[in-house]
Amino acid sequence: MSTNNKSAPKRRVTVGLMWHSLGSGNLGVGALTESNIAIVRGVAEKLGLALRFVVLGTSDAGVPELAAELRAAGHELEVTRIRVFRREFREAVRRCDLVLDIGEGDSFADIYGLKRFMFYWLSKNIVCLLGKPLILSPQTIGPFDGAIARILAQQVMRRCARVFARDNLSTAYLKQLGISGNVDEAIDVAFRLPFIRPARPADGRVRVGINVSGLLFNGGYTGNNQFGLSIDYAATLRALLADLSARPEVEVHLVSHVIEPHMPIEDDVHAAKILATEFPGVILSPVFTRPSEAKSYIAGMDFFTGARMHACIAAFSTGVPVVPMAYSRKFNGLFGTLGYAHVADCKVESQVQVLKRIDDALRAREQVKQQVDVALQLVAERITRYEDVLARALVKG
Known part of the structure; x- marks a missing residue:
């Protein structure tokens, strides 16, 4: 009698989404988060994997509709506010097989002040110290105008499993910083944000x-x-x-x-x-x-x-x-x-x-x-490049 493979439990991989947010009033940050979830989910489902997403961001607000959509497909979603110095953050990271850090799109820089930069830098180092593979999802990297920020950024990016720039200016900047061996270039993940095209009124306007x-x-x-x-x-x-x-x-x-x-x-x-x-x-x-x-x-x-x-x-x-x-x-x-x-x-x-x-x-x-x-x-080709790296990381996870 043959075995029904569909009834076999899927291996579950826990993916941390660091510096993502579902509760930001800036819909651009939400777009990055929901798009990255959609991309990772698509890759995992092709591999026959179930996912547990752990969103680690500046808000603990969730989106019940998104959680329900994921649950219906056999995935899970939890949202935790990042408090870098608290034990809860380290415990959340320990539960992850893989961490994707999107830096809210353009926040891994010192243009917003050294204090903010330090939170982003420290959180990355904690992930690496806990032995979790860290991928910087496609984002703008830098600038790091201050010498301290520049040195610290170089240090932590060398520890990342992969660093994805979302544009050629960021890639060139990474080369100036001497970061090259683990660098790739894709595009903003928000190009993959799901949408429904509305019906057009036939009024000619x-x-x-x-x-x-x-x-x-x-x-x-x-x-x-x-x-x-x-x-x-x-x-x-x-x-x-x-x-x-x-x-x-x-x-x-x-x-x-x-x-x-x-x-x-x-x-x-x-x-x-x-x-x-x-x-x-x-x-x-x-x-x-x-x-x-x-x-x-x-x-x-x-x-x-x-x-x-x-x-x-x-x-x-x-x-x-x-x-x-x-x-x-x-x-x-x-x-x-x-x-x-x-x-x-x-x-x-x-x-x-x-x-x-x-x-x-x-x-x-x-x-x-x-x-x-x-x-x-070209966007499709660049996102495929990102998906290929994710596929390899999820299989290892």
Whole structure:
């Protein structure tokens, strides 16, 4: 009598997801987390493995819908807030067979201060000291402008099983640091965030999505052009909205991607509402609770522009022509790696140049979409590279 292999219990592998978060008001961080879960899950299911995900981040908030989805597929999900100096953190790491650290996308750097850097550095070393293989999932690496941070970053990255850059600028930077033997280059995992494309109304209107960064709108945390922009960001958005609002064929949607009602300086919703009162013809997007909701909404646009990188990735990965409004090297690195030139550099270009870039791409959106589609083939190849490393690590786990 033959044995039914489907009834045989699957080997379970515990994967720690360090510096990921399901409860962040920044949907970009949530997008990284849910996307990495989707990628690892896909690899594991091809290998016939069951997974226990342990999310180790800055919040202990979970997503019940995601937990239910994973449970229905035979996987488990638990969420623990990182407290690096507490025993609970070490115990959580000990239960892991493998740890993936995404550094919240761009936080393994000292641009946010040495204290924050030290938490990221120490947590990585604890994982290595406990003998757990540590993979840095695709992310922006650096910069490390201070000598202390640079030396410490070199030390811990040499201990990692693999270091994935998400763009060629980060790879070049790693080479400058002398880190090469365990380095690979993929792409931002959020390209794999699941979404549902909405039905399109047959009214012939051109739907233009604009992500308003509350942080840039308010001049950064300092309120005084903290990021050194070459434009007045708020004035540029007002000029853009004045232009688009005067076009009867255009329907403008203000799409928020960072939802922080208790931190108005960061909150996209607050900034979008201010602009909506000045331009009453625009449409405010819903206040999203999951990054996949935002991506599904953005997928219904004909064109998109914005200063939150993961809002732009949501557009790009759904085939929507997009002009990212770059305020840091992470934009130029990511989209430049894909050979995509339709990026407005808000640290170099003037308001006239930025608005012209957006207008030119909007008018030529069909041709721009073709370039997006070509670049998405490269995205698929790069994520496959990451999946292959994960497959080998999961088999060992």
